Amino acid sequence: DHERISAALLAEKNRMTEVDGILAKTHDSEMSLREKDEQIRALTSEIKILQQHNAELIALSTQGSEVEVENANLRKQLAEQQADHNNLKSSFSLEQANVSALQAVNSQLMEKLQNLQTHMDSLTIELK
Structure with a gap:
């Protein structure tokens, strides 16, 4: 019976290690999301500035081929930046989905952990 309890405790320790790993991955993913969100904001700001400059150039450059x-x-840079922006938005959405999935798994694991803790507590009580 002691071996069974030891095995259960070892399994619990392994599960805790697994949960810690998932929590670390979730944290890393959240940090990555924050960085990507900052990149998106910076690119959006750059795009707005480029659009403003582009509009000003259009107003001032009806003459002269150099300005054209x-x-x-x-415009080409703006299109490239817009493509980059769209790619970052897609990546951000994917990361958000990944975080949501990790949070769901984390929630399930926490529930299992609580069940295991309850089971471990009852095993501890039985040992006493």
Whole structure:
């Protein structure tokens, strides 16, 4: 009977280690989400600035081919930045889904952990 209790305690310790690993992954994922959110904000700000500059150039550059070439380059950069922004938004959404999934798994694991703790407590009481 003592061996069974020892095995149960060892299994509980292994489960706790597993839960700690999942919690660490969740934390890392949340940190990654924050970083990506900051990147999205920075890119959005850059896009707004580029759009403003682009609009100003359009107003001022009805004459002169140099300005038209520069304007085309800015549009190209804006399109690239928009593509980057959309990619970051997609990555951010995926990370949010991953965090939600990790939180759901974490919740399930916490529930299992509580059940195991209750079981461990009753085993401890039986030992006394």
